[in-house]
Amino acid sequence: xxxxxxxxxxxxQLSPLVKRFRFEDPTGATLPVFSGGAHLTVExxxxxxxxxxxxxxISDPYDGSAYEIAVRREDRGRGGSLYMHTKVSEGDDIxxxxxxxxxxxxxxxxxxxxxxGGIGITPFLSQLRQLDMEQKPYELHxxxxxxxxxxxxxxxxxxxxxxxxxxxxxxxMDLGAILDGQPLGTHVYTCGPDGLITAVADQTARLGxxxxxxxxxxxxxxxxxxxxxxxVKSSGKTVHVKADQSLxxxxxxxxxxxxxxxxxxxxxxxxxKVTACDGRILHNDHWLSDDERxxxxxxxxxxxxxxxxxxxxxL
Amino acid sequence: xxxxxNDETFRGDYTYHNxxxxxxxxxxxxxxxxxxxxxxxxxxxxxxxxxPFEKMFDVDEHYVAEMKxxxxxxxxxxxxxxxxxxxxxxxxxxxxxxxxxxxxxxxDLFTLHRDGNDWHWINKxxxxxxxxxxxxxxxxxxxxxxxxxxxxxxxxxxxxERDNNLWMDAGMITSQADWSLDFDVGMNFFEWHAPVPxxxxxxxxxxxxxxxxxxxxxxxxxxxxxTMTVNPRLDTSPENYHKWGPxxxxxxxxxxxxxxxxxxxxQTFFRLPRSNALAFPIRCYxxxxxxxASNPKWGRRLHRVLRDIDPALAEYKGFAVNQKIIVDYLSxxxxxxxxxxxxxxxx
Ligand code: HEM
Ligand code: FES
Numbered sequence: 334x335x336x337x338x339x340x341x342x343x344x345x346q347l348s349p350l351v352k353r354f355r356f357e358d359p360t361g362a363t364l365p366v367f368s369g370g371a372h373l374t375v376e377x378x379x380x381x382x383x384x385x386x387x388x389x390x391i392s393d394p395y396d397g398s399a400y401e402i403a404v405r406r407e408d409r410g411r412g413g414s415l416y417m418h419t420k421v422s423e424g425d426d427i428x429x430x431x432x433x434x435x436x437x438x439x440x441x442x443x444x445x446x447x448x449x450g451g452i453g454i455t456p457f458l459s460q461l462r463q464l465d466m467e468q469k470p471y472e473l474h475x476x477x478x479x480x481x482x483x484x485x486x487x488x489x490x491x492x493x494x495x496x497x498x499x500x501x502x503x504x505x506m507d508l509g510a511i512l513d514g515q516p517l518g519t520h521v522y523t524c525g526p527d528g529l530i531t532a533v534a535d536q537t538a539r540l541g542x543x544x545x546x547x548x549x550x551x552x553x554x555x556x557x558x559x560x561x562x563x564x565v566k567s568s569g570k571t572v573h574v575k576a577d578q579s580l581x582x583x584x585x586x587x588x589x590x591x592x593x594x595x596x597x598x599x600x601x602x603x604x605x606k607v608t609a610c611d612g613r614i615l616h617n618d619h620w621l622s623d624d625e626r627x628x629x630x631x632x633x634x635x636x637x638x639x640x641x642x643x644x645x646x647x648l
Numbered sequence: 649x650x651x652x653x654n655d656e657t658f659r660g661d662y663t664y665h666n667x668x669x670x671x672x673x674x675x676x677x678x679x680x681x682x683x684x685x686x687x688x689x690x691x692x693x694x695x696x697x698x699x700p701f702e703k704m705f706d707v708d709e710h711y712v713a714e715m716k717x718x719x720x721x722x723x724x725x726x727x728x729x730x731x732x733x734x735x736x737x738x739x740x741x742x743x744x745x746x747x748x749x750x751x752x753x754x755x756d757l758f759t760l761h762r763d764g765n766d767w768h769w770i771n772k773x774x775x776x777x778x779x780x781x782x783x784x785x786x787x788x789x790x791x792x793x794x795x796x797x798x799x800x801x802x803x804x805x806x807x808x809e810r811d812n813n814l815w816m817d818a819g820m821i822t823s824q825a826d827w828s829l830d831f832d833v834g835m836n837f838f839e840w841h842a843p844v845p846x847x848x849x850x851x852x853x854x855x856x857x858x859x860x861x862x863x864x865x866x867x868x869x870x871x872x873x874x875t876m877t878v879n880p881r882l883d884t885s886p887e888n889y890h891k892w893g894p895x896x897x898x899x900x901x902x903x904x905x906x907x908x909x910x911x912x913x914x915q916t917f918f919r920l921p922r923s924n925a926l927a928f929p930i931r932c933y934x935x936x937x938x939x940x941a942s943n944p945k946w947g948r949r950l951h952r953v954l955r956d957i958d959p960a961l962a963e964y965k966g967f968a969v970n971q972k973i974i975v976d977y978l979s980x981x982x983x984x985x986x987x988x989x990x991x992x993x994x995x
Contacts, residue, residue: 335866365865368924394922431866437924439810440734463922467737545811594862602862 336376337364339400341425347403351452351484352418353391356400356427363397367432369460370522370550373400374430374596377416382578382586386413386554387597389455389524390432391488393462400429403484405452411557411577435599436524436550438463443518445471446511448533450525451478454485456550457524461490474498476506476529508536524550554597555579556617558638564645565589566608580634589648591634598636605646607632612641650756653712653773659720664880664934670709671939675700676991677872677912681952683961685847687855692870692916696992700914701870704749705800706931707757712773714801714823714882721822721883722798727830728885729794731806731818738806738818739793740783741920742927746796771799793818802914802931805829807860813837814860814926823882823932825875825911826966831886845960860926865919873913876967876974880909880934899970904977905938908970910950937977943993947981954978 343355358364367390377384392401404417421427436456438445445464447457454475464471472494477483479501489495498506512521512533521542523533530549537547557577564571565584574583581603584591594602598618607614607630616626618633625631632639632646656663666674695701700708722728731739747769751760761768765782776799780787788795797804797820806818813836821829832840837857838848847853863869877884878895899907914931941947954962955975962968988994 335864366921367865368922371924431864432921433864434924437809440737440808440923441732594864600862601858604858 335431337429337431339364339427339429341421341423341427342399344421344423347487348482348484350482351403351405353401353403353488354417354421355392356402356429357398359426364400365431366397367394367459368434369394369438369463370436370456371432371434371459372436372456372595373402373432374594375402375417376428377413377420379412379416382582384411384413384416384582385593385596386417387595389436389459389550391455391458394459395462395466400432403452403455403458403488405484407554409557410554411579413554430594433594433600435595435597436522436548438522439520439546439548440467440469441518442520442546443470444516444520445469446515446519446521447471447473448476448506448508448511448521448523448525448529449474449485450476450523450529451482452484453523453525453529453550454488455524457522458485458488460522461495472496472511474506474511476500476525508532512536512540512542518546520546520548522548522550555581555636556638558615559640561639561641561644563639564609564643565648566645567648574638579636580632580638584634584648591648593635596635598633601633603633603635605632605634605648606630607644608647609643609645610639610641611643612639614639614644651707651711651773652709654709656710656713658713658717658880658882662879662881664710664713666935666939667709671935671942672993673699673708674935674940675872675912675914675933676940676943676946676993677874677910678949678953679989679991681949681987682956683953684958685844685850685852685961687852687859687871689856689859689869689871689917692868699992700931700933703753704868704916705746705753705802705929706914707750707754707773707801711801715774715799717882718798718820718822725887728822729797729820730829730833731791731793732808732834735793735806735808735818735923735925736785736791738808738920738923738925738927739791739796741922741925742804742806743792743796744782745918745920745927746800750800774799793820800929802929805928805930806920807837807926807928809861809924809926812861814857816840822885824885824930825877825913825932826884826886826889828886843964845964846958860917863917863919863926865921868916868918870914870916873915875911875913875965876970877909877911877934878907878970880936882932882934896966896969899973901973901977904970904973905941906936908974908977909934909936910940937974941978941981944981945987945994947978948983948985949987951975951978951982952987 339356340359342357345353372387372389374387388402406418407414474496476498523530572587592602594600610629615638617636700706747760750758759770768779770777803821807814808817819829912933918927
């Protein structure tokens with residue numbers, strides 16, 4: 334996997350929980366441009382292991398002078414966001430992947446409706462710049478509980494087609510009103526809490542929208558869980574997965590050769606065959622089909638965990 | 649200029665020919681003495697010096713003649729080049745990828761000066777000099793994909809990604825092995841591969857598609873595919889089958905060494921940055937049996953591969969009618985000696 338070694342050139346507190354980070358090439362070289370909705374995987378070395386988390390790019394996709402991300406502190410997560418908040422400051426070196434996109438705009442659309450909830454606003458910040466450049470009609474809806482939590486406000490342009498809904502101030506987002514009456518050929522994109530994604534899916538289904546016109550950001554951070562053990566078939570070695578570690582991270586720390594890209598259960602790269610399973614795989618990915626999940630012969634180590642006595646992987 | 653370009657034709661009098669250097673660097677596709685479909689994908693570029701694997705876009709002695717042949721085909725049938733409206737951005741991505749790569753890899757043939765979006769492109773072999781504004785299609789004589797692929801060897805498909813599939817929404821296809829862009833445009837990965845025997849059942853396409861969807865920016869890959877063509881013809885399209893199909897009947901034991909060509913496709917995959925589309929260049933190399941057999945390892949191996957190939961593949965690739973004549977001819981180069989692994993000639 335190709336990597337970029339960059340410098341942290343700015344860190345800004347956008348809200349009590351959200352920080353913005355700016356990364357530039359130390360020699361001033363131009364960084365690869367990207368497409369709206371793309372993300373980066375950031376490396377966080379901790380002791381002898383490297384944690385890797387993916388974050389949406391929020392900067393201008395065609396501006397190769399820097400990459401920017403916004404990270405919300407999750408005190409109960411696996412520690413990736415805490416690392417960003419407590420250990421990363423201006424002047425630090427940071428290693429990131431090249432941009433990759435699992436949430437691209439469908440440029441066939443006549444119009445784009447972007448719906449972001451909370452920190453889910455991030456992928457839209459690059460998308461709306463692409464839409465501006467392409468001169469495509471769109472509207473953006475940003476929902477947050479309170480103005481204090483709405484870190485995205487500082488990053489959004491003020492324009493008639495950008496709508497901010499603050500529920501504490503009584504302006505709750507009304508999905509019915511937003512989605513009803515959109516012109517034929519409109520695509521909708523949602524990123525945010527599961528409840529919001531489901532609500533948009535339900536509403537568009539009720540209104541008879543084609544499924545292909547309804548998009549949502551698939552990748553999420555791997556959830557922590559109970560520790561468990563796996564056996565690597567080729568070597569017979571047992572690898573212990575800690576509570577705040579993903580299976581992929583544990584395999585990497587044990588120097589087992591395994592491919593990855595998104596680290597969020599959406600790209601398929603880490604797909605691994607299961608050669609023995611006595612117990613239950615806790616599938617947390619968006620990649621495997623329901624049948625594949627039920628069969629327990631495949632696992633996506635970046636997201637999924639295990640509960641039981643024996644799990645052996647074809648690695 | 650260091651490179652000499654052949655004066656040759658790919659139709660009519662078929663004066664196409666390979667120099668000793670072109671024979672030496674030919675991308676022979678078989679790494680063992682038998683062949684079956686597989687997900688044969690590796691990283692690109694990369695490979696021994698002076699092979700077609702070394703550079704992002706290989707330029708060789710056939711460049712100028714191939715571009716003339718494309719011009720003839722396009723003049724007769726403009727539908728060989730199509731781009732659905734949402735693919736223009738991918739066209740710009742492709743233009744950038746090719747211009748930047750060629751100017752870097754072949755500085756004595758191609759030059760690119762960039763000042764913001766003001767670009768100045770010089771293509772010496774084709775005598776083209778053009779100033780234009782990047783991302784502004786009104787400053788080029790045609791769309792960006794068409795513009796750059798009229799100056800680049802090989803066919804090009806641009807794939808749009810959606811619903812976990814790839815869709816053939818643009819392409820420049822004038823040197824194809826019997827398939828049609830006009831027919832396939834707008835189809836998805838499984839639809840356009842439907843005519844291929846066996847591979848779907850073997851799981852090749854499921855795996856290949858999953859792989860392609862995960863190809864990221866800056867990670868480029870390639871695979872080799874092959875078929876057999878009578879006469880050195882680039883345009884073996886279904887549209888013109890009436891012109892080249894009957895030529896299969898002209899093969900005799902006497903002329904097979906010169907008239908029967910192994911057709912190798914060097915296929916590469918690139919994730920494009922602005923559009924997130926996938927570019928799929930398909931570069932065609934042609935070499936007749938006589939020239940292949942001038943390399944003892946290749947002569948032995950090609951004999952074994954074509955003798956033992958699955959009949960469904962010989963049928964699909966369209967050489968079943970001449971298989972016996974071909975194999976009989978090649979048998980004279982096969983003394984039964986073992987062959988070394990890998991595709992490259994023995995030193
Ligand atoms: C997105 C990139 C690709 C495009 C645009 C593409 C396109 C095509 C087309 C148009 C054909 C001809 C089908 C016909 O007879 O009408 C074909 C054949 C085939 N493709 Fe692909 N393909 C792609 C990627 C792949 C990959 C990654 C594999 C990996 C295994 C693959 C395997 C094959 C095979 C085995 C055949 C049959 C070839 C022969 O026997 O001559 N393709 N492809
Ligand atoms: S790394 Fe992308 S699905 Fe696991």
